[in-house]
Amino acid sequence: MKNFLIVLLSLILFSCITTTKQTTATYTVAKDTDDLTFQDTFMGITDDNIFYDSLNFNWGASIIKGDDNKYHCFYAQMPRKYGFLCWLTDGVVAHAIADHPAGPYTYKEDVLTSRGFGNWDAYSVHNPRIKKYNGKYYLYYISTNTGDTELTxxxxxxxxxxxxxxxxRALVRINQRIGVAVADNLNGPWQRLDQPIVTPAGPIANITCNPAITERPEGGYLMFVRGDKPNENTLVRSQAIALADHPEGPWVIQEQAAVGDLNAEDPCVWYDKNRQRYYAIYHAFGYLGMITSTDGLSWHKAKNYKVSDLNYKTKNGKTIKVHRMERPFVFLEDGNPSVFTVSIKTKEQDSYTLFIPLKEDSSEI
Known part of the structure; x- marks a missing residue:
């Protein structure tokens, strides 16, 4: 009887210890890590953080650090002589270099241009994103064509x-697709694929454009893809998620929209390893907003959703109001946000790119 009681007490004690450990583990997993206040990391702008071109509109900067320890910016430019709407027909992807991620940047060369009638990327090469995976560089971009119709x-x-x-213009717009060029070196040569890599499906219709790509912690790759919301009589933009095992694809668009109830576009995306969640920032025609996800598939507004109104601050404290603020991009250095780039358009139909330096995130996990 005595031995039985000892065994019984041991089992009860072991059960209590096990329950306590399970409770603690469950609490750790369930802890809300969505405490990023991204807007609090913005630092003031100086002239070195503004990239301007007197001959071309600059749009949609994407940064990567090279093996030369310099910072390489791939961005879209459009000839000013044709007006801003020529982004759909005359875009070129250009390459600029800086010693610091927030600039100043110096133009180096044109990288990708349109390949002409008969190619899927016949007209305009626009909105690039530069990535390095498995020792190769991937330059994602959008382009378009007119199908079998050659325009006068x-x-x-x-x-x-x-x-x-x-x-x-409607014909050129409807044929927008996403493609990729691959190189072993940031200075090229760049090898393009003969076909686009993402076509409309699921929660987006008509077009695919404005890719934003990141690695998934469990392996593989995630891409935000912009298209039109299906079954709408007017233009409503929608964001889908595509997944792939390799950077070139095949990319499979998922059924659930990432941003399906808001007319928004131009997302950038990254995985926050400390918080173990994804963040994405997009513009919604009047402000920049931030959404988040723990699995990359189900997205919701971040706790600190509002990132910016249509203005920015200079280093001396002056607030500059702008007409449009689009194409957000977050540059990570050593896994942490270091620079936030946005494209600016003024009421005077001018444009330039901002490279906003970011101070270290002080949020506690």
Whole structure:
């Protein structure tokens, strides 16, 4: 009887210890790590943080650190002589270099240009994102074509300068797709794939554009893809998630929209290893907002959702209001956000790129 009681007490004690450990483990997993206040990391802008070109509109900067310890920016530029709407027909991906991630940047070369009628990327090469995976560089971009219809010079000029209610611009718009060029070196040569890598499916219709890519912690890759919301009589932008095992694809668009109830675009995305969650920032035509996800598939507004109104601050404390603030991008150095880039458009139809230095995130995990 005595031995039985000893065994019984031992079992009860072991059960209590096990329950306590399980409770503690469950609490750790369930802890809310969404405490990033991204806007609090912004530092003031100086002239070195502004990238401007007198001959071209600059748009959509993406940064990577090279083996030369310099910072390489791949961005879109469009000839000012045709007006800002020519992004859809005349975009070129260019390459600039700096000694510091927030600039100043110096133009180096044009990297990708359109390949002309008969190619899927016949017109415009735009909105690039540069990544390095497994020793190779991947330059994602968007482009378009006119299918079997070759436009006359007058028709092409309408596509270049008119809004999407023009039949020729509508034709160029509807054929937008995402592609990728691959190189062993940031200075090229760049090898393009012969076909686009993502086509419309699931929660997006008509087009695929504005890719944003990151690695998944469990392996593979995640891409934000912008398209049109299906079954709408007017233009409503929607964001989908595509997954792939390799940087070139095949990319599979998931059924659940990432941003399906808001007219928004231009997301950037990264995985926060400390918080063990994804963050994405997009512009919603009046402000920048931030969403988050723990699995990369189900997204919701971050706790500190509002990232910025349409303004920025200089180092001397002056607030500069702008007409549009788009194409956000977060550059990570050693896994931590270091620079936030955005494209600026003014009411005077001018544009330039901001490289906002970020101070170290002080949020506690």
């Amino acid at each position: 010079p007058n028709q092409f000029n309408q596509a270049r300068t008119k809004w999407i209610d023009n039949e020729y």
